[in-house]
Amino acid sequence: MAINPVLTQMMPLNNLVSQSSGINSGAGEAGTVNFGDMLKTQLEKVENAQIRADGLTQQLVSGDSVELHEVLIATQEAKLMLEMTMQVRNKVVEAYKEMMTMQL
Numbered sequence: 001m002a003i004n005p006v007l008t009q010m011m012p013l014n015n016l017v018s019q020s021s022g023i024n025s026g027a028g029e030a031g032t033v034n035f036g037d038m039l040k041t042q043l044e045k046v047e048n049a050q051i052r053a054d055g056l057t058q059q060l061v062s063g064d065s066v067e068l069h070e071v072l073i074a075t076q077e078a079k080l081m082l083e084m085t086m087q088v089r090n091k092v093v094e095a096y097k098e099m100m101t102m103q104l
Contacts, residue, residue, distance in 0.1 A: 046081045053078040 053074040059066040 043085065046078070046085050049074070049078040049081050 053071070056066055056071045056074050060068065060071045
């Protein structure tokens with residue numbers, strides 16, 4: 001299993017935004033990035049990685065022909081993706097709190 005697909009999934013948000021034509025400032029504009037959709041897509045990727053790791057672990061435990069290293073790599077991928085998601089969440093909460101304390 002290659003590590004490169006994992007690295008491409010963990011691209012910084014600014015690279016994802018720079019690949020598109022702009023940020024969604026209105027409803028239904030073509031070629032724009034909707035932050036909510038982008039966040040939902042990334043969370044689905046994290047969920048799929050966890051489901052895959054769980055499935056491989058179950059296959060290994062049940063005695064199916066699964067290589068141990070594949071299970072370990074899938075588990076580590078899922079763990080890293082979850083940790084990155086938690087860090088992004090922490091930064092978003094921190095930014096929200098900072099914005100709420102700003103005086104207008």
